[in-house]
Amino acid sequence: MATSPAKDIIQSIGGASNVVALTHCATRLRFTLKDASGIDQAQVEAIPAVLGAVPQSGDRFQVVIGGAVETVYNEILALPEMKKVGTGESADDIKAAERAKGPRGKFAGLDTFFEVLSDSFRPILGALLGASLFITFMALMATLGVIPAWNAPGVTLEPGWAFINLMWQGVFVFLPLMVAYNASKRLGADPWVGFGIMAVVMLPGFSALAATDGAQTVFDGKAAIVSIFGLPLTVTDYSSQVFPPLLMAAVLALLTKGLKKVIPSSVQLIFVPFLSMLVMIPVTAFLIGPIGVFGGAAIGEFLKSINDFSPLIFAIVIPLAYPFMVPLGLHWPLNAVMLLNIQSLGYDFIQGPMGAWNFACFGATAGVLVLAIRAKNSQMKQTATGALAAGLLGGISEPSLYGIHLRFKRIYPRMLVGCLVGGVIIGVGGGVTTNAFVFTSLLTIPAFNNIPLYAIAVAASFFTAMILVILSGYLSPEQKAEAAAQLAEDTAMEEAKHAPVAPVATPVAVASSTAAATAPAAGGTATLVATVLATIGSPVEGIVVPLDEVPDPVFSKGIVGLGVGVDPTGDTVFAPAAGKVLVAQPTGHAFGLMLDGGIEMLIHVGIDTVNLAGKGFDVKVKAGDRVEAGTPLVTFDRAIIEEAGYSLVTPVLVTNPKKFGSIDQAATGHVAVGDALLTVTAK
Template identity: 65%
Template sequence: MSKQDAQAIVDALGGPGNITNLTHCATRLRFELADASGVDKDTVESIPVVLGGVPQGGNRYQVVIGGGVQDVYNDIMALPGMGAGDTRTADDIKAAARAQGPRGNNAWLDSLFEYLSDSFRPILGALLGASLFITFMSLMATLKVIPAWNDPTAPPLSPTWTFVNLCWQCVLVFLPLMIAYNASKKVGADPWVGFAIMAVLMLPGFTGMMDKATDHKVFGFDVHTITAFGLPLTINDYSSQVFPPLLMAAVLGVLYKYLKKIIPENVHLVFVPFLAMLIMIPLTAFLIGPIGVYAGAGLGDLLKTINDFSPFIFAIVIPLAYPFMVPLGLHWPINAIMLLNIQTLGYDFIQGPMGAWNFACFGATAGVLLLSWRQRDRQMRQTATGALAAGLLGGISEPSLYGIHLRFRRIYPRMLIGCFVGGLIIGIGGGVKTHAFVFTSLLTIPAFDNMFLYMFAVLAAFFTAMILVVLSGFRTPEEQAAFEAERDATEAAEAADQAAATGATVALEDSVDPDYVSHGGGAAGGAATAVATAGAATALAERDSAGAAAPADHQTPVRGPATEIGSPLDGVVMPLESTPDPAFAGGKMGGGVAIDPTGNTVYAPANATVVAAQPTGHAFGLVLDGGIELLIHIGIDTVQMGGDGFDVHVEAGQKVKAGTPLVTFDRAKIEKAGYSVVTPVVVMNTKKFLSVTPVFQGPAPAGTPIIAVESKPFTPKD
């Protein structure tokens, strides 16, 4: 990550003045913007460090970064106008956010999922660390190094292993306190007040009152109550609970705002926390806490009933549902139920099938990574590498999901097949359980029971999705053609810069291939010779003439030389806008012309270095002597033909003379396959020149001047 990337992200979102608030989660930057209508998703995703851009409801926008999100956040906040350099007060930021108005019809749903996400997000690292401790303990138990640590009938652990076991219990036992802190902070209350309120219910003195409690059965639940203040007080073990702190913080946020309104500002520090605790501690102990416990237990029982009815159906439905739940944030309540299952049942039955989804997701990413290596897609290779590492080692799916899968619609159907295969294997095997909450990664496989069934299922899901993506590709034919054209242009530009740096030249006297001069007859041959030499001879003549006319001080800018490029094949020259491809027709690849071929051979239009020669024969990148970068793309979407109908005569890195045959193609095969033969010829480094102008339209033999390239003005030096 560089400061340039941080600045590019801010610029793509409209600058610091358009950013009203910025937070981050485990993998994403979460922006609130004054106006999101001008944000271009392609621009955001073109930044090297960005895995994906995700527009949200209203004026919110998420930028997916991956595991390095904290560093990116810090770099952005260090920019002028952001963080320490931001002159706006907190009230200014809130006022700007309120001024945006409603965030859409589903704003309440967006806010709910954001509340859940931000309550869990800061502790994901601690949960991930705890899950690896759990996995280590499970592996030791499997290898018979220690007794089964999760079996109450097994012999007790030694003091050494008891201490190791405490390394993960510290996270899960005190999870309600962590969530209370985060959730309270999210709703604008003092997070330490929320922490303190939840801590009352976890004090040994509170849970110790269970010895004096009376047991009841309410709606099938075991309820333990004592009488306090003349009211029944329910005593529960709140360790590892997540619903009570979430409900408590939601109520605390509303109360806190009300207290700040009615209490004078100069005594806020004393009376707002005191009154909040005075009201919320008994309210949480008598009402909110029990509601949270039983609401969570009810949801858990519902899922358990479904699983008990048919583990086979449950194991298939969960991995097929998760790809649609995660983008919406619906997985957070399910994570809470997993934690509750472990606390109440001693095991969880959801994480196993969920692992099938995760590994299918990672397998699809692996398929994209393999294709990006094969297709020389550097940006996607970087994205997929980071996403795959986060998935296989950390069990985190968001970088894959937002950075890749939601951007390319061909991936989801293949990934779902992987989900189905993994879930089917788990269902046939009778289901998989785990006795602790873990992230479903390669490192946590030993934590599952039955481990070998789970391992077979997730690997099957992984390789099924990967193979299907590799076989079918992750881009549509149109997306693939646009990508290859852009990639070829980039590679040609880089090769041109390298050639210029090394001073590579070709002698002018060896400029013309005799076969090219004679192949089209006298007129065509003469035109070819003229075009081949124009780039050097005309440039020198115009430079000398301009230099003679310049004042003695040599400070007046002189008009640059012009170079004409000849047609690389026989055909009808048309405006570039006639190309049946938006990337070319819109000039995104550079200025130039389109040619409807009448011949079947493409020639080098001048002395050049071949910097890109596709084995499929459909496209060639040339750097002409003098630095012009030329792309010749035979037909549209013809890459899909896989080279059928193309006979390539040159290879990348080869130096060619004007008239050297580059490729011979079969027009009839191309048209029979349903593709256009219109051939764009574009100057890829158009921006480096003053102008790139078509100079001819209509039927023309190879060698006819079709494009004039004029250099930018320069200032002669002494």
């Protein structure tokens, strides 16, 4: 049984394997299928989110959704089975666009470096998050005095608590093996070979070499030098290390590539892994491992010296830099440094200030949620609710960042103020540290050493960003117009779906467009004359086409709205009356207007002309513009449209007909621009 409208729709048209391509226009999904002959139209139309289904020539098939079409479109593309179908803007598109603005978009090598870091950590973030909550629990128990300081040297826990303490250690102790696997796989080497190479330096037998007679202790007892066949071998603890496996994987990938060039393919399965291990195990143990451990430690000590000099520096720089580093993927090296700090120093000083950024991010999302609830924007309410839950409970900022903040750029300045407020509080308070790598969420607040200071700081970040977003809004004027159009179209589509189609009729002639009257009929009884609220002029010169003759069943059945069609003889579409542009499709094929007086209109230039992707259209207005009767909306090239085989018949529709008594055709035959085309009467 399907679990979502997106999945229902795909199943009803034969599954993802039957889909060749998918696009959408203002109200409908447009599928190109391998075989459309077996589709049950009634089954498709029975899906609650679907307003109608329209089989077309060949193997094309349209599913009418209405104003929520973009949401359903994105949900369909997000289905695992639909990965290779569609061209909608996704989070990956946004990420790529943001990266193109920074150094990653300009230098291929740098981009590859950060992608390798990202792909080395991303698959294990769930395990790190789970382990971090165990650490948070232990920290909370120690704070409450239930157990002694669990991470202090020489502390022995009771067996039960000792077992709980082991629950997080499996992830962090063996983190180098996970990183080695992921990095090797990402770079094209055998991931299990990379895993096996890194595992050698983590064996108890390897660590036991430090107790060999003649071993020399170095680095304040953190390592020992042992002579192996006359060569000095550095023996140290590789638990939780990330730089050694990353360096090892890079060298292994180069070696693997070289070996495959010289070893016949018939025996590569045996000799490539063997020779890779034969070379890389000694190289890692004698050279790469120590360089990674102590080189990383030097980086950590340098950053520690800055933090020791003034915690305020990190407390301000980190939260203000993170909103720009995350979209570019530049935060991954800092994640590695955090892990290194915990291993070499026993604590980390970066995660506290990072919490100020995260909670400012979540606060901005909360502000958007409040505004979405006020505006009855169900799509944004759903997006913000999911993003806020992922943030507050999991410490994950990506749903907020890519789902909302980078789409609505007014949010960023408000969010940065929240980052600054929280950072200053942490810095002035002397900074906060943590003994574990944790995701900065509500659940991990107890993992920080100065809980009151950290809690006050992240609360200040959250509510500062939230309040600023609520006060100033997150939509630009154009986006406000689009949001209003979306809401209006959603409402109109829902009303049209459940309402009977009003007949197209010639209106009763009246002397005034605003006065209702009764007149005695021939038999002496009174006849009610409808109140005409407005007469709408034709937006384009042409021949009037009754609604039921418009060559598209979505329009002809009145699913989208009520009105007429016009087969243009001119080449310019004008505003039919004074009002505001709610939607102006960049392709030029459709315009949504809110006329003065509350009449919502859709002017759809031609049938299926969205497929031209704007070719032959010169758009004159944008969403949010004020227009008067006769303001040009778009000029089109008839030859291009007709040559492509599309009908020029232009539906002119009132999309909120339930608010009125009737929408009536007011003309037949040829009409000039501005001639009466529709009359709208009161209920």
